[in-house]
Amino acid sequence: MEKRVFITGIGIITGIGNNADETLNSVFASHSGIGEIIHVSTIHKGSIPVSEVKCNNAELFHLLGIPEKEGISRTFLLGLMAAKEALKTSGITDISAWKTGLVSATTVGGMDKSELYYQDFLKNDFHNEYIDTHDCADSTEKIADYLGISDFLTTISTACSSSANSIMFGARLIKNGKLDRVIAGGTECLSKFHISGFHSLQILDTQPCKPFDENRQGLTLGEGAAYLILESEEVVKAENKEVLCELTGFGNACEAFHQTASSPEGTGAVLAMQKALASANLNPSDIDYINAHGTGTENNDLSEGVAIETVFGSHIPPVSSTKAFTGHTTSAAGAVEAVLSVLAIKNHLIYPNLNFQTAMKELHFLPVKNLITDAKINHVLSNSFGFGGNDTSLIFSRY
């Protein structure tokens, strides 16, 4: 029989809070993290809203209790904040007690620094300490070094489904007996590079995003990090761990349609959700809440909406996107929304789909408008769909 994978710890930092408690407080207050660009130097300051983590790097160094120094990217700082919280909530004091891996995800990596110093890299030696922080593995290895993890490390980058894929891969490492415990998730900070990139694709809303709204105009970028502590049944039993919930299903598929657009039928999304349900041995009717990818782009929300209707037929559970709270945290989104799914189960919550006003004419369901705090939630489906058509769905279940 396949090994079970349990979640015993969570860590999260986004524009709505530096940890899980602050995140929930923002949710209860309907407080979105979307506002003006502050920390990134870009011509889009003042015209494109984003959801930034409210601390600058100096504040993050201070909160982490590590001395400020050069050669450190914001991606690492955010990642370490979330990873440390995850370990703490899981009650892990001796990381080497079990075979432990770190599976992280990022696309920006150290670009927040590379883009400041690229011309220096070419012309002088003023900022050479940032040269090897650029690549995706840098933040993963620095987090691993800081936390004392060395049994297994890797980093995934599949655009907006990256950290959902980290969680899926981490779970499979446990199921295949390669590791007892995996810290799985992702981290992404805002950068001029990808703000400009998304702007060039003309998919950024100049107002806070409106997922699943007929008049949606695009997505709102965000930054953040989130990690789950995934542990095997053996670890949970041996350490008498409190289980937050179980990762019961996952599925990944590829749209194979276009580099930046999903098919109108949402083929990849349908396959990902169906695979997740099959792997969890659940029927669509078992799902109590769908945390949608719901970016607010014309293409995703239509494609995902159609896919949800295809999979769930006429019995669609409550659906909402939390991206109007946190922004679209790109590579971190899968893990951010996984943590939100875990919190939903623990606290019987269904999140509101902020900024929704007008139903999409193509869809038969409406997203959830108001926060529900007494929901019966046994199974949550979380979707993350990335550029290149990389689609991943995760299912979290009450234990």
Next chain:
Amino acid sequence: MKAYISGIGNISPQKTCEQKGFPEELVEYTGNFLQIILPDYKLYIDLMARRRMGRIIKAGVSAAKICLNDAGATMPEAIITGTGLGCIEDTERFLSSVLENQERLLNPAHFMQSTYNTLCSQIAIQLSCTNYNNTFVHRAFSFESALIDAMMLIAEERAGNVLVGGVDEITANHYAISGKLGIWKKETVSSLHLLESSTEGTIPGEGAAYFFLTAQPVDTSYACLTDVATFYKPKTSAQMAENIQKFLAKNGMTSKDIDLLMLGFNGDVDSDEVYNRICNQIFDKKPTTAYKHLCGEFFTSTSFALSMASAILKLQQVPEYMLIKNSPELPVRNILVWNHYHNAEHSLLLVQRIEK
């Protein structure tokens, strides 16, 4: 958790493309870096698709198609890619454009192409493959992680076969920038004599190699990929020696059972000493080959090594130009590929002859 290597497509700085077995003639490089020899990619990619592909994406898609042709397959059940730097040329191009044009009038195609999973998704689009798709981006663990993912999929019976590859490119800018870390040779060295060098630094290279892994051996199979393992920052060489021995023991072997070593010697005196120190202890007099004098140093270079190891096991020939010391006796049954990057990322691949 083994899998069979049943198709290969290897685009490298040597004439490995569209050629089964080993290149007869070697290409020598005396410049700053080794570069891939691109095939006629128009054979593999139509105009409307390839116009938006940078050089390394064209190479990756071509390698994937050559691999599938080699395997006699058309639709893989999963596609997984490892790349340490992604499409660095497109990243540089978009970044330069952002900086020079103050973020205005930017070409979205270059942004799109700079995302790390763009190659893996382009392959899926070209094949209309909606199956599992993943991209690993962890330095010298990138290709190994992709192999581990592929082997797990096969063991889980989530896929009966997997198209898995390692791809990385070098650009003039990246050479210049990363050179400031002191990792490249300062003096001119011929690539073919790289391993005779006793100075610091190595020479960068690039490559795009895809493999068709199957659950069972088939007619087109080269070898069995028995096991893959990664080790992060071993504290001492004794610990790494122990890692190797435990890896072999896990597979029912000892160092005596290895017929041939394929090591990531790269001409950097300090880096090469890491191998020598351990080999002197546990692999004394072992037949030893190397490969980076043929492909250069890059994060996914073990993909080149794997294609060579596969050919050795299938053809039961060891090219002279790969042999460093101690000629092997035939048959060669068990090859251990061992690579490390700055003693931080070590990887082991156990590749075995398919026994009938």
Next chain:
Amino acid sequence: MEELIAKLKEQIIAELNLEDVKPEDINDDSPLFGEGGLGLDSIDALELIVLLEKNYGIKIEDPKEGKTIFYSIRTLAEYITTNKKA
């Protein structure tokens, strides 16, 4: 107009990397987008918007206008003639 049409064909071939396409292969009135035409897609539309601003100083605020403006080489040339800044 004919001169502009010829120039546009060359610029589009260069900008959109249509390496094997020659100007004479592009019919003035055939659709540029979708099947049956040159087969351009949504990313090409964005690149054409950039081309228009870079080479002709014409800024298209709403990408959706692109559908009519970029229908064919001729419609594009006519739009430029009408809107080009002196």
